[in-house]
Amino acid sequence: MQENILKIINIVLENRSKKRLESITNEMNLRNDIGFDSLDLAELTVRIEAEYDIDIFEDGIVNTVGEILEKLESL
Amino acid sequence: MNYFLKDINNERLITWDFLIDDITNSSIYSPYCKSADYYTVFKHIILSLLLDEEIILLDSDFTESELINLTGHSDYTSFIKPVGKSKVPILDNKHELIEKLSKCPDKWKITLFTSGTTGIPKKVSHDFKSITRFVKVSERNKNSIWGFAYNPTHMAGIQVFFQALLNGNSIIRLFGLDTQGIYAEIKNNGITHISATPTFYRLLLPCLETFPSVERITSGGEKFNEKTFKQLKSIFPNAKITNVYASTEAGTLFASQNDIFSIRPEFENLIRIENNELLIHRSLMGSTDAEIDEWYHTGDVIDMVTKDPLKFRFVNRKSEMINVGGYKVNPTEVEEALLALPGIKNVRIYPKSNSILGNIICCEVVRSSNQITESSIRAFLQSRIQEYKIPRVIRFVEELSTTRTGKLKRN
Numbered sequence: 334m335q336e337n338i339l340k341i342i343n344i345v346l347e348n349r350s351k352k353r354l355e356s357i358t359n360e361m362n363l364r365n366d367i368g369f370d371s372l373d374l375a376e377l378t379v380r381i382e383a384e385y386d387i388d389i390f391e392d393g394i395v396n397t398v399g400e401i402l403e404k405l406e407s408l
Numbered sequence: 409m410n411y412f413l414k415d416i417n418n419e420r421l422i423t424w425d426f427l428i429d430d431i432t433n434s435s436i437y438s439p440y441c442k443s444a445d446y447y448t449v450f451k452h453i454i455l456s457l458l459l460d461e462e463i464i465l466l467d468s469d470f471t472e473s474e475l476i477n478l479t480g481h482s483d484y485t486s487f488i489k490p491v492g493k494s495k496v497p498i499l500d501n502k503h504e505l506i507e508k509l510s511k512c513p514d515k516w517k518i519t520l521f522t523s524g525t526t527g528i529p530k531k532v533s534h535d536f537k538s539i540t541r542f543v544k545v546s547e548r549n550k551n552s553i554w555g556f557a558y559n560p561t562h563m564a565g566i567q568v569f570f571q572a573l574l575n576g577n578s579i580i581r582l583f584g585l586d587t588q589g590i591y592a593e594i595k596n597n598g599i600t601h602i603s604a605t606p607t608f609y610r611l612l613l614p615c616l617e618t619f620p621s622v623e624r625i626t627s628g629g630e631k632f633n634e635k636t637f638k639q640l641k642s643i644f645p646n647a648k649i650t651n652v653y654a655s656t657e658a659g660t661l662f663a664s665q666n667d668i669f670s671i672r673p674e675f676e677n678l679i680r681i682e683n684n685e686l687l688i689h690r691s692l693m694g695s696t697d698a699e700i701d702e703w704y705h706t707g708d709v710i711d712m713v714t715k716d717p718l719k720f721r722f723v724n725r726k727s728e729m730i731n732v733g734g735y736k737v738n739p740t741e742v743e744e745a746l747l748a749l750p751g752i753k754n755v756r757i758y759p760k761s762n763s764i765l766g767n768i769i770c771c772e773v774v775r776s777s778n779q780i781t782e783s784s785i786r787a788f789l790q791s792r793i794q795e796y797k798i799p800r801v802i803r804f805v806e807e808l809s810t811t812r813t814g815k816l817k818r819n
Contacts, residue, residue: 347783348782348786349795350787364586364587365586371607371611371764371765372733372765372796375733375768376768379760379768380801391763393613393614394610394614
């Protein structure tokens, strides 16, 4: 699952001509560490929703990679 | 606090005295202003007021082709002219500056661009009276500290700027900071007023801290749901939360404590409802190149609560504009930009609702060449339109499910 999230994050990064990540950790903050802005976060939700059928931001903002994985694992 | 502006993103800490010195020493002026630096934009507006000259604000991320479409130029160096020493008044302190600015310059106008309905953004100009129609100058407001959460070249940002400027308030930039940075700025500077898009507030949630200094939270566009409203109330326990209705064409028109809007008595005869659509009288509008009828159709559909006095809710928009985090995107403009890319046969832009931005832009593309990929489309669009207008989801299809207008498109 972590690998797939990395793949999705990299698609979003590349779409904005930002640098790909080699790996991700649970502690990584989506905005401060990965550099996502609100447009990127919105795209991330859509891409995750398309694959996992869950809106990760439905109950408020998700800040870290770990929080995304937690949401997906609880499915 | 004696700051005019604090902008940690651009490492700006500007006092009123510095601003006054800087303005007094200005030796050049250009009506065009395109800068990502908030201070440069604000100083430019103040200088234009003192010189009583037009100012044309351009978004800092406009692409070269957008600039040519909008203004006929992409390089503005030839518009720079020297400023006669006698034209800029000698000012001693911020009170003198504010007094001078409040004297309603008569030739001055401010021009900005908004997503037009025809495909390319349109030009809207306001004079001093119409841009400051909702500015409230009072003793009480003199101690306000503003959290600035808008783009400074957009209508909402300009209105916050004038409210703060004419009351001599400090402006603290919040736009573009990360969540922790925003909280820190609110706390460290004792911010009392914030005006922002619903997306801005959504990105602040959830939060365990409280910020008692904030007295007023203003938001525009879509309304908050009950949950967001409650969360905001708990973070800002002393804040009055207000919803406003505003547009680039007319500025702020109505404000409300909940989702029911009423009309101030002085506007009673200038607002009309026709087939549930909100109509605004021409006299409330800024001037545009396009001819407008006596009544301007806003495209906003309302639901009447009471007829006399008139009270209503906004239901949705009749127009096709897509609201992306508070920015209006005209689908036709994006479609036209896409169709200019060789290898694309047909496109359809459509919105998809999104928990962060309200809506995001999606598109279906019919391609005639396999050279066309998601990344080649993006690269092409990045040189032609602003980032928030670029589709975030691109689907390649054999044929469009239907064109946006339901009509067959011929190429």
